Amino acid sequence: MFCFVDYRTSCHEKEILSSLNLDIIEIPRYPNLYKAIDGHVDIQVHILDKSQKKILINRDMDIKFKNTLNNLNISYIDSKSFLKTNYPNNICLNALNISNYFIHNLKYTDENLLFYNKDKNLINVKQGYTKCSCLPVSDKALITNDIGIYKTLLKYNFDILLLPPGDIVLEGLDYGFIGGTGGLITPDTMAFFGNLDFYKYGEEVKIFLSKYDVKPVYLKNTKLIDRGSLFVL
Numbered sequence: 001m002f003c004f005v006d007y008r009t010s011c012h013e014k015e016i017l018s019s020l021n022l023d024i025i026e027i028p029r030y031p032n033l034y035k036a037i038d039g040h041v042d043i044q045v046h047i048l049d050k051s052q053k054k055i056l057i058n059r060d061m062d063i064k065f066k067n068t069l070n071n072l073n074i075s076y077i078d079s080k081s082f083l084k085t086n087y088p089n090n091i092c093l094n095a096l097n098i099s100n101y102f103i104h105n106l107k108y109t110d111e112n113l114l115f116y117n118k119d120k121n122l123i124n125v126k127q128g129y130t131k132c133s134c135l136p137v138s139d140k141a142l143i144t145n146d147i148g149i150y151k152t153l154l155k156y157n158f159d160i161l162l163l164p165p166g167d168i169v170l171e172g173l174d175y176g177f178i179g180g181t182g183g184l185i186t187p188d189t190m191a192f193f194g195n196l197d198f199y200k201y202g203e204e205v206k207i208f209l210s211k212y213d214v215k216p217v218y219l220k221n222t223k224l225i226d227r228g229s230l231f232v233l
Contacts, residue, residue: 001021001022001023001185001232001233002022002023002024002025002072002074002232002233003017003022003023003024003025003185003230003231003232003233004025004026004027004041004045004230004231004232004233005017005024005025005026005027005041005227005230006026006027006039006040006041006227006228007026007027007028007029007039008039008227009024009026009193009227010220012219012220013193013219013220016191016217016219017185017191017219020185020189020191020217022185022232023072025065025068025069025072026039027039027040027041027044027045027065027228028061028062028064028065030043030044030058030060030061030062030083032060032082032083032084032085033083033085033090034085034086034090034172035171035172036170036171036172036173037090037228039228040132040180040227040228040229041227041228041229041230041231042093042094042131042132042179042180042228042229042231043058043083043090043091043093043094043228044057044058044061044083044093045057045058045093045231046093046095046097046113047097047231047233048077048097048116048117050232050233052075053073053074053075053233054074054075054076054077055069055074055075055076055077055233056076056077056078056079056093056110056112056113056116057069057076057077057078057079057093058078058079058083058093059078059079059080059081059082060082060083074233077112077116078112079092079093079110079112079113080110080111080112081093081110081111087128087129088105088107088108088128091104091105091108091128091129091130092108092109092110092113093110093113094128094129094130094131094132095109095113095117095130095131096130096131096134096136096142096179097117097120097131098136098139098140098142099139099140100120100121101120101121101123101140101156102114102117102120102121102122102123103123103125103130103134103149103152103153104123104124104125104128104130105124105125105126105127105128105130106122106124107124108128121156123152123153123156124152125146125148125149125152126148127146127148127149129177130149131179131229132176132177132179132180132226132228132229133145133146133149133177133178133179134146134149134178134179135178135179135181135182135183135190136183136184137184137190137208137209137212137214138187138212138214140156140157140158140159141158141159141160141208141211141212142158142159142160142161143160143161143163143178143179143205143208144160144161144162144163144178144179145162145163145164145165145177145178147162150162161204161205161208163178163201163204163205164201165177166200167199167200167201167223167224168180168181168199168223168224168225168226169194169222169223169224169225169226170225170226175226176224176225176226177226178224179229180226180227180228180229181193181194181224181225181226181227182219182229182230183229183230183231183232184214184232185217185230185232187214188213188214188215189214189215189217190209190214190215190216190217191216191217191218191219191230192216192217192218192219192224193219193220193224193225193226193227193230194218194219194220194222194223194224194225195218195220195221195222195223195224196216196218196224198221198222198223198224199223199224
């Protein structure tokens with residue numbers, strides 16, 4: 001399997017991911033984004049179909065990155081939108097895509113991304129950094145810091161752990177989002193950039209994960225770091 005990570009992911013973190021039989025693909029820096037998120041996976045990449053190894057990417061992604069995808073037989077589609085520095089011009093790919101649900105501020109979703117998900121249940125939320133704000137645990141269970149997403153998805157019978165914002169490192173900003181701190185690498189294993197033992201709400205997260213028989217794996221023995229999610233293909 002392949003995993004996509006921010007270019008700033010440390011060698012130690014990548015070594016642990018490699019030991020979990022994951023082949024690492026780094027997201028390159030994109031200069032049109034502000035520094036804190038200029039290599040974030042969930043800003044520049046969106047998984048369309050894991051079984052077919054198909055993704056949608058920032059249309060202006062570095063040519064070396066596109067060549068890497070070609071060499072690895074990963075099918076990609078360019079976004080129609082151009083990523084720009086300021087919100088909401090940097091959120092076009094940052095949707096949450098779970099099973100039969102596609103969740104985003106649909107006003108700003110990239111047209112190509114919306115086209116490839118048009119047959120799913122489309123759910124509109126105010127928060128444009130939707131994937132940043134959500135850490136999926138199963139098809140209808142997730143962790144979020146966003147009260148608006150929480151209230152909306154309860155109507156669709158999602159099981160949601162709502163946590164207060166803060167206590168997540170995102171260099172250059174006051175704090176990061178829970179969704180950016182990691183991701184499922186198998187249905188029963190979630191990798192974290194950091195350690196839940198150093199997170200103010202870590203015990204709540206552990207209990208919620210155990211409810212779904214998901215084990216946490218820690219890539220770094222520090223506070224949680226928002227690296228823009230970890231995607232596995």
